[in-house]
Amino acid sequence: MSTLRIVLVDDHPIVRSGFRQLLELEPGWEVIAEVGSAQELAAWMLHSTCDVLVLDLSLPDGDGLVMLRHLLAQRPDLAIVVLTMHDGALYVQDAIAAGARGFVTKSSAPDELVDAIRAVGRGETYLGTDVRDFEADGMQEGHSELPELTEREAQVFLLLARGHSVARVAATVGINAKTAYAHRTNIYTKLRLTSDYELRLLAMKRGLIGRA
Known part of the structure; x- marks a missing residue:
């Protein structure tokens, strides 16, 4: 063997x-x-x-x-x-x-x-x-934690919440930086956010990341 x-x-x-x-x-x-x-x-x-x-x-x-x-x-x-x-x-x-x-x-x-x-x-x-x-429950079809976002936007949201830069998000997900910035803009608009700090606070509130 x-x-x-x-x-x-x-x-x-x-x-x-x-x-x-x-x-x-x-x-x-x-x-x-x-x-x-x-x-x-x-x-x-x-x-x-x-x-x-x-x-x-x-x-x-x-x-x-x-x-x-x-x-x-x-x-x-x-x-x-x-x-x-x-x-x-x-x-x-x-x-x-x-x-x-x-x-x-x-x-x-x-x-x-x-x-x-x-x-x-x-x-x-x-x-x-x-x-x-x-x-x-159909993990690929949506995210109960972030129902406002598309699947890709939810991925980008989580990476930003974990402290990644947009460039690092792009490298992790396998997209170019321009597309990553576009996703972040869409996330901000849909969730009424103005900064990554607010994004992290929302992620903590929804239980997606731990509190620092």
Whole structure:
């Protein structure tokens, strides 16, 4: 039986250590690397490869969605499972749209990550039990948190709320800066906003981001 090679990407060593112990209980599974930052991940990927990469979206030196796109542009067959504290529908949609094959929240039971890795290792897609309702409710057809906005505008809204510049929003979503600015203008108009500060306040009020 061939070994399933796994890489854990999270900036908390205790989190990586705990999941490593769990995953290596599975026959034929090996965690071949633990990575704590986007910079470390980029350096590791230059000379190494794996079968499944478990990726935290919130690294101190890089945006998880940008990393997803860059990694898959270089290695389209790489199976990536997102492991994150965020459980909103917009986060799930953005991750899957960026190319993740699995999405598990850190509030899930530990066995959920095992199930996710097993599924993506077979070439399937896996959503954790606490976020599956988003897909069942038609995640691609609209967002209950932002009913005023289109699907793309809702994506842009969330990225702006997380503190991204318009240029970074464009790179993350895969659109040009002019289009990103147009989306921001439409968001401001529809939601009667005048600044990104007001946008972040609204995002907090609707439970899309945590309070600082």
